[in-house]
Amino acid sequence: MQRFVNDPDEVVEDTLKGFVKAHADIVRLSEENSRVIVAKDAPVDGKVGVITGGGSGHEPAFLGYTGQNLLDAVAVGELFSSPTAKSFLDAAKACNSGKGVVCLYGNYAGDNMNVKMAIKLAAKEGIEIATVVANDDVCSAAPDEREKRRGVAGEIFMWKCGGAKAAEGASLEEVRETAQKAIDSCRSVGVGLAPCTLPAVGHPNFSIEPDTMEVGIGHHGEPGVRVEPLKTAAEVGKEMANIVLDDHGLEEGAEVAVLISGLGATPLDELYILNDAISEEIAARGITIHKTYVGNYFTSLDMVGATLTVMALDDEMKRLLDVDVRCPARLL
Template sequence: MNRIINNPDLVVEDAVRGYLKAHKDLVAPTDNPRVIRHHLAPQKGKVGVVTGGGSGHEPAFLGYVGDGMIDAVAIGEIFSSPSAKAFHDAFVAADGGRGVACLYGNYAGDNMNVKLAVKQAAAHGLTIKTVVANDDVPSAPKSEPQKRRGVAGEILMWKVGGARAAEGAELDEVIASAQKAIDSTRSIGVGLSACTIPAYGKPNFSIEDGMMEVGIGHHGEPGVKVMETRPAREMADLMLDHVLPDLPFESGDDLAVLVSGLGATPVMELYILYDRLSEVFAERGMKVRHPFIGNYFTSLEMMGVTLTIMRLDSELDRLVGAPARSVGLTKVAL
């Protein structure tokens, strides 16, 4: 392990401190060191939008706190759910009196901690509703959507929910739009190398040099197939073969497409992949309305890439296209 850290047990604490110092125009600390809020939150009269998750995925999750996005975020240990207390305190930080939408990913720990936090918040009068992202196609069969994990599709869910809340919508409307967003979104990851949690000091899984794992999870969960690394064009085709039939995406669809590096991937290579993706979309009569290419949702220093596709209706198109400003994602109104 060769990393830019101090104490490996305190990487989250150290990083959050730096983040707060760097982005004072967007975020502010709260009494809970594991909760960061929008610098204006809570905004009276606006539905609060909260997310949370393990660290090591930066800019997710804290990087999506911003204008037209997330109001408060709960921060966990590396690859580990935030505590119920952190989720609860994030709800409080985001609540402007019209309820809070908690938009998070489908993992056992997050489910338990959110459930506890919602219960605690309800006990003192807060209204919290949730949407659970489950966009990762290879994580479970289509027949078991409740077992599918949330991956980079969460970002588009936050974008949609955040934009809807910024429009002044009611809690139920924010929830309905965020649910529609994730229901219209599918993802897949390909891993080319493993990653190391600093406190553990060595990778907890391995991918041989020259091999790639198709369908890998955001924490190195095994995928559906390990094979020799193929040229980017073939990698793109392979990813599309898994994702497109699942929704299914069809000719005539308008799309938002998010290609994210997993931490160690040169950004240049994301564009090499996107060149082919874009070609296939055109061939199939699909139109990419909103492309997002970059490091949006990483897994420490994993080499690899995730592809996320959302089918847009006019509402989702409007909400994905709405202005937003955050460290992870900024959208300028056209």
């Protein structure tokens, strides 16, 4: 295993140590909980707290999106495992200024369970936690069962819009509604070309045969809807766009934001090659692209592959998406 690790069981611990050392100007480790990252200036007086949480191994998600006009605190789980209820609770406590906290997280069993528990625990301490559950992954359930779908890279748009709204001084309900609207406007799909390996396991926990690809794959290798022969990037990009747009049902004249994220080990040039086909397919439907994001925004360790997220925009979503942020995930 050709990796920069120490003890494979301590990957998260070591990642967090290096993370807070790198970005001490933006974030800090909670003094109460070594699995909670907190924005340096949190809690902000009079502001709704915005938190998320999820398993590690998706860096820069989730912790890299902590910062100005974005997330105030992040609960950090072990690799591909939900953070504990206590970590979600401590994240909320770390950024609660009295106006309540919104937890914007992904639809996974462990996260659902632990967030629910955290809400109860927080209520006992007089902290109100509202939630939005991301379910943008089109292939993870049928259109009429959207509540069963997983949350993937659309979460970044949810955090951006929710975080920007909170920074404007909106109420808890307003922030929740905005984040809900943001994720409701997102559809995503993943295509996997090669699996990832948990360092402590040492071998992939699923397989993708050479010259094939898995369409609809999840962030943890959850099976997709089909295994196909690996096609050209133009064909793959078109297929990804069609899956997302067909589910989205956007009308001609719609405006969208596009996010193409590598899954960890796919070089950036290939993501741009995909984007050529994706943006052409979107344009062919008479849909306008407001902004395109291409890079490793939400990964899965060293998985080879990419995700596409398309978010439908109205004036408010566009305005919130365009708010400048300062966070470790995108530093220059």
